[in-house]
Amino acid sequence: MNSLDHVDLNLLRVFNAIVEERSLTRAGQRLALSQPAVSYSLGRLRTLFDDPLFIRTRTGMQPTPIALELASIVGRALETVREALRYAESFDPAISTRTFRLSLSDAGELAYLPPICEALHRLAPRVKLRVEPLPLAEIEEALRASRLDFAIGNLPVLTSRTRHRLLFDETYVCMTRKRRDLPRGRGIELAAFVNELHVQISSVEHSHHALEDVFRSQGIGRNIALELPHFVALPSVLAVTDYFATLPRRLAQIFARDGRFQIYDLPVQLPQASVTMHWHENFDHDEGNVWLRELMTDIVRRFDERPSK
Template sequence: MTTLANMDLNLLRVFQAIAEEQSLTLAGERLHLSQPAVSYALRRLRAIFNDPLFIRTRTGMQPTPSALELAKPIARALQAVQDALSYAEQFEPSSTTRAFSLSMTDAAEMVFLPPLCEYMREQAPLARIHVEQVPKESIEEALRTGQLDFAIGHLPMLKSSTCHTLLFSETYVCLTRKRPGLPGHQALTVDEFMALSHVQVQSAESSHAQLDDIFRAHGLARPIALDIPHFSVLPSILARSDLAVTVPSRIARLFNANGQFAVYELPIAIPAVEVTLHWHQDFAGDIGSRWMRQAITDLLQDYGRQA
């Protein structure tokens, strides 16, 4: 019978590396082990679990059903050991050179990155922030494997598989260049809204992508004059045209810092969306991750209250 007393935890590291790399050679390179050493470890693992665990195929070492069942508890066990060891380490924000990986849309980058970078300059000047726009269907895996530390946005599909906290709720408004003849009241009527020519932003943000579904549900098909993939070019376009756009209220305030645009409430009720911070439970105990998570939460929750 195999127990902790006679179990080599390094064998579990080999199991995890093979499961993730699906290659003995790549697993060896990752662990700085020779291929014979990896093969020997795999033979020991097969004897311990009384199962082939990984089958060689044309596409790599494919896990058996037993290996698939073992993968999650082994990953949790290794992370628990790492978490225990990390308590002996000191994490000092002012001197850390750690890189933190975040996923967010271009709209979130425009709103969140300036205050976050200012905070990091003051509290962790040597740390690095790496931002990428990961497709929403790939975010959970990226968080689980450690490719990402955090994801920020309206990501309801992640709530069942990740740890998360609410940062703030967001509403939508309509933005257009100030000019004679515009309505003088705060909220547009349906006719006034439909009389405008609109910009449609094909954002990866799930809440923004649902806007047209909501408009159609109310029988409104916005007249679209321009489709663009990103938010960042909007101020220049709106300033030189009579186009209108429906955007998150914080984006509207950012664009309208000098007051050149008219900001209107929408003629229909658009449900407020929750902007959340997500991370994977396997890394929840990491000291540096906990510090960064708290920093983001405090900073952006406070930013949400001020907005």
């Protein structure tokens, strides 16, 4: 068994270069190594893995089946090492190639991902953002293990376990497509609200579960015509039906920008949902984490100042 302590990790760089270049000469040029040095490294790799790894053919060095299996593993390992080394560098958003991982609900993706990406494209064009929505039970460990940099949402169970920042307190409204028989004004009577057909969003977000609990506790039984697991399809459904949907105010404002929908205050008192951003204490002073933290905070908190179309 080969111990990591006795393996030269530079051999993996040589392996990766040969896989991608299919030539010892071009691999050497890419790594600033002579061809004899590359050949020597290939010999060590063959001994390490007990396999020829590459066969010389007229079209270049062709990988063996084992080499093909190793290629993706080695590629991921090298990317992980590069990512780790970036933490040791001074963070400059204009040139950084760092990857950040963010957990968002589907409502968060719809509301905040576009302006976040616009800002990154403008201010940090080489930074990568990977959205990885995780079950609530996995988020704390993912933050601790650096598999996740941030989580944004209504996540009250995490506030005592992670570093966090309150972004805003969300309220809920109901929305339906505009039509002549609708009540005028911003409010709707409870009787009219209950009489309508409704869409229920069965999201994993804590606040949506709390919403359903409040309706039940007040004895408000809605006539559910459609259940959806997320908000993505909601505007398309509402546009062709008379259904009502209860949803976060900010998301309703986005959907209603084209003038198709009417938004009403709910005829029932619902608790506000605190939307917070979470990260791990190990990255309190990490330059990249701090920079993106402040950027996303500014974007999310300034949401209500964005002009309607």
